[in-house]
Amino acid sequence: MNKVVKDPAAALEGIQDGMTLMVGGFGLCGIPENSIAQLVQMGTKNLTCISNNAGVDDFGLGLLLQAKQVKKMVSSYVGENDEFERQMLSGELEVELIPQGSLAERCRAGGAGIPAFFTPAGYGTEVAEGKEVRVFNGKPHILENALTADFAIVKAWKGDTEGNLIYKATARNFNPMMAMAGKITIAEVEELVPAGTLDPNQIHTPGIFVQRIFQGEKFEKRIEQRTVRTKQ
Amino acid sequence: MNKVVKDPAAALEGIQDGMTLMVGGFGLCGIPENSIAQLVQMGTKNLTCISNNAGVDDFGLGLLLQAKQVKKMVSSYVGENDEFERQMLSGELEVELIPQGSLAERCRAGGAGIPAFFTPAGYGTEVAEGKEVRVFNGKPHILENALTADFAIVKAWKGDTEGNLIYKATARNFNPMMAMAGKITIAEVEELVPAGTLDPNQIHTPGIFVQRIFQGEKFEKRIEQRTVRTKQ
């Protein structure tokens, strides 16, 4: 079941104005750089982007914000982005903030056919407004719904022609759950190998969740907070 | 954080009459053989066992049934076991049958702090009796609660001294979710290695879910349905 497409243009075919996209990554770590660049080039507008963060001003999803392609961001943390703040405060950009664990679990639920679940996160806060509250084991929980997307765009380290994916270190983050929750899931990988090359025991995202896969041309992998120690 | 205990006796210390145990495995594949043998030796009674299957007459959890140590089985499929059938029909053994996917998800939920979730599985059947029904996207779902256990006993292929686990092939099955859902989780492994030996990128169960680990002395790994083809 060969799912390889030749380039980002072929991978992103069908993404249209007004669609909902899930975009993998945490901060700038594990983001689908090549697909984001392609989205900018396509100029698709009025997108709803579900992504834990919104990139920085000149990288990651920040590039889509700069180009005013995003109508709404659904995220858990959106600091470190001036253009984002400007658009949000001016009302150009709609923002829905979701606790990070609830965001991860809602994506998984969307992919797993679980329409809703209870979580303690956000009880008693703005996040709980309009949501059902129920007490389990003496502790109040709120009901959260599943999230899905027209397209999910994820980034992996290695992938095979059948769409099986392996992520590297903390670049895994939201990518596996978003891969599950996309009606169509696009994976860009650093290294694309023939089926049978990857150990079936070490696949992070089974190919069933991936519809299209391509090897990215170039990964800049920008570091957001370079922290080091000096050798003693 | 060294979690190694010297033998099954040390691993199972604290398991008492009337407790609820989760036991990993699917059929006879991936079951904690050494711990089950130890449980038989301990003679602990009135156990509630949450396990997808109940073993066969003379292996796996069947050994606990033979010794009449089990008060209640919580499973999805219990065929292939005459002693089980006898005890169940005579009323000696209480049995709660749960759809396999709901069982897996309820264990995961128990480990993940999700007290309840909606699933379509079992709607309109005996399984739904007494459970809340709610329609999502035009489809009726039932509310299922999380499962937890006093002890979870799982079996892995490789494990390290910090409790990180890697399973082999389909012997993974219910083990990862049960490892999450035990108040105390015991892992028996075929090969125990020092921390740092396993690739952090390929851990199936992070050590945080495991409290005690030991290397099993002997694994019989009985095959339930030996099916082969002949070389042409």
Add this chain to the structure above:
Amino acid sequence: MALDKTGIAKRIAQELQNGWYVNLGIGIPTLVANYIPEGIEVEFQSENGILGMGPFPFEGEEDPDLINAGKQTITVRAGASFFDSATSFAMIRGQHVQLTVLGAMEVSQNGDIANWKIPGKMVKGMGGAMDLVASAENIIVAMMHSNKAGESKILKACTLPLTGVGCVRKVVTELAVLEIRDGKFHLIERAPGVSVEEIISKTEGDLVVPEFVPEMTL
């Protein structure tokens, strides 16, 4: 002439579409894997936690850690993957598996299915069947038209405890291919040499019979 089990499996295999992920139940459904039409590529999922199931192993090459949901020793194809049972049912519940084929004791004309329990006689449990039938967009039931006592299993209403409600779309038996629509069975095809009359006589549920009922080509 009525089909044998192989014939039923062959007919169901014609339903496979290229690129589908497929879950095959125990019994006749398992046989479907042997008759994949040429030019069609599908991947088999087994709910204990494997995608890309291959054929049975050669004698002596069985791996006790590698089985399918029927507990049979199996092999893997290139591109296979293993995962835990929660992820496995995430695939099923999340409708990533395009087709489920399973056996049944009874099917009713509104698509109900019963296949896990005979009160007072047999309780093996539902295994993954309840999750599969509640979730799959596309469920084909492979079964015999009648039980051993000669009673129809194609019913107005199921008498046994249900596995799922309103979920079955298609039934393939040794006699016929039936579709379930608008609360009725619709006769789509008949087995080679089997008369429409025989099918009608062995079907307890309401059966819509078109003027022309083609024979299956196997």
Add this chain to the structure above:
Amino acid sequence: MALDKTGIAKRIAQELQNGWYVNLGIGIPTLVANYIPEGIEVEFQSENGILGMGPFPFEGEEDPDLINAGKQTITVRAGASFFDSATSFAMIRGQHVQLTVLGAMEVSQNGDIANWKIPGKMVKGMGGAMDLVASAENIIVAMMHSNKAGESKILKACTLPLTGVGCVRKVVTELAVLEIRDGKFHLIERAPGVSVEEIISKTEGDLVVPEFVPEMTL
């Protein structure tokens, strides 16, 4: 004398118990990792998906694929593991992490905490904080006693949008260690040389002061 940030971190490090899994928030909490008492072994979890976090990398050895929840480049210790964010929060929500240390803008005497939003001024988002405070059995807030305008952050009731309700048990500031019990702050320890009077004057919430308030030993 009031503690500096390092002092606050050192005092919190005394709360660590052997065998604990610990999640440290951004800012002062991160510093706690530098002062683990001797004989105590703990593992650090970061909610983006890592257990067994090590120190910052040596210059030139940074890996962009290996960061913590503060987006800082890090390293791993022997026995580390990586996982997805859903599994990470399964650990947190399922109370497998024994201690969470995080910063706050305000804490109230019933244990409410606010640290993610200043209406009209700042909305960075809650990140993982709402999950952490709703789940952890053991939450220590590391913060300054007053804000830059000199107003107490130890309040009868929070004025900012909440991150969680009734969840904070302990607060460590540059002046004092406070426990929250029965809807009041309890003064447990004071920073070396800091007077009880100063703490009382800088605490807006109800404060229970025992006859003898020991000084911290750092």
